[in-house]
Amino acid sequence: MDQIDYNKWYYKIIYFFIVNQVALKRALIVVLIVVNMIFWGWSVPKWTDYFLTSQQHNASLAQLNNINYNALKGCNSLTSANVSLVKALVSSDTSDQYNFLAKITNPNAKCLVKKIRYYFTYQGHQQINNIYHEDFILPGETKYLFSFNEEIDMPVISAVELKIESEELQPLRDLKNLSLLKDLSYEKARLENLDESTIVTFNAVNDTPYDLWQVGYQVVLYADSNKTTPLAMGYTTVTNFLADSKEPAAVTWFKDFISPSLVVEIIPDLNVFAANIFMERVYEPGIPQGLETE
Numbered sequence: 435m436d437q438i439d440y441n442k443w444y445y446k447i448i449y450f451f452i453v454n455q456v457a458l459k460r461a462l463i464v465v466l467i468v469v470n471m472i473f474w475g476w477s478v479p480k481w482t483d484y485f486l487t488s489q490q491h492n493a494s495l496a497q498l499n500n501i502n503y504n505a506l507k508g509c510n511s512l513t514s515a516n517v518s519l520v521k522a523l524v525s526s527d528t529s530d531q532y533n534f535l536a537k538i539t540n541p542n543a544k545c546l547v548k549k550i551r552y553y554f555t556y557q558g559h560q561q562i563n564n565i566y567h568e569d570f571i572l573p574g575e576t577k578y579l580f581s582f583n584e585e586i587d588m589p590v591i592s593a594v595e596l597k598i599e600s601e602e603l604q605p606l607r608d609l610k611n612l613s614l615l616k617d618l619s620y621e622k623a624r625l626e627n628l629d630e631s632t633i634v635t636f637n638a639v640n641d642t643p644y645d646l647w648q649v650g651y652q653v654v655l656y657a658d659s660n661k662t663t664p665l666a667m668g669y670t671t672v673t674n675f676l677a678d679s680k681e682p683a684a685v686t687w688f689k690d691f692i693s694p695s696l697v698v699e700i701i702p703d704l705n706v707f708a709a710n711i712f713m714e715r716v717y718e719p720g721i722p723q724g725l726e727t728e
Contacts, residue, residue, distance in 0.1 A: 508544075509542050509545035509604075510541055517537065517538050518538070520554075520595060521534070521535055521536075522556065530585060531583045531584060531585055531586065532584050535579065535667050536578065536596040538576070539575070540574060541574075542603070545603050545606065546573055546603070546604045547601055548603065549570060550569055550570065551600045552566070552567055552596060554581050554595070554597070555597050556595065557593040558588055565584055567579070572705070573612065575615075578652050582669075604707075606707065614644070618702040618704060619641070619702065621639055623635070624636065627691065629690065633687075634653055634685045636684075636700060637683070638651060638682075640676065640678065640680070641678065646675040646704070646711060647710070647713055648674075648704075649703070649704050650670070650703035651683060651701070651703060652668075652700070652703050653669065653699070654667045654668075654698070655691060655697075657693045658695055659695055661697060665696075668685035
């Protein structure tokens with residue numbers, strides 16, 4: 435009978451696995467654990483991103499389904515006929531900067547100007563220097579479009595115009611949120627002239643039943659009671675604005691405006707149709723304070 439040569443390489447490999455089978459099993463378990471950790475570490479963020487994206491996609495589809503395209507045809511685009519005032523004012527901070535304002539009205543009673551993209555131009559202005567801004571205009575609302583502290587390399591500004599680059603109109607089936615704006619107001623507006631500054635103070639009033647994350651207030655100072663000659667403009671916000679509350683607000687200009695008939699116009703500014711404008715009032719386990727609600 436032939437003698438078996440156990441020194442051959444394949445016998446050595448078999449012997450190695452028999453002798454070290456326990457250690458090899460443990461090593462295999464460790465490798466499987468590491469591979470499993472890598473797999474789940476990669477897949478969990480991917481699945482999370484998938485589900486979040488799916489929710490956003492479904493929400494977008496739901497929003498598209500709510501759009502009444504026949505109603506959209508009835509939304510009129512904004513034109514220069516909807517602009518009642520356009521002015522350029524020297525900034526109170528530096529003399530080579532200008533503030534621009536335009537008073538504009540949304541003529542659509544049932545259409546929200548969800549986004550308006552605009553800029554101001556004037557004689558000698560170069561298109562490459564356009565400074566763009568975006569805002570919203572509620573149905574039937576009259577408000578200001580602002581541009582603050584634009585640097586101007588010209589001695590005189592003339593022929594100022596508001597240019598609407600684009601606009602996104604949204605027909606609304608439910609206008610009940612407009613009533614919220616009627617309950618956002620102000621009181622005790624006071625104008626003070628100091629040595630080298632002018633300040634407008636007032637109490638912002640939230641008579642709505644909702645806590646609001648942030649409410650803006652447009653403030654324009656006029657030299658006459660007919661509101662034809664604006665002198666200065668400003669913007670201030672009240673944050674964490676609780677329901678049925680009042681909060682002090684102020685706008686300051688570093689210039690002493692002297693006129694016997696100064697008039698202040700204040701306009702609350704809030705897109706009442708935007709998502710996540712409300713704060714959570716009821717704080718419970720699992721509902722953190724300040725969580726946005728629809």
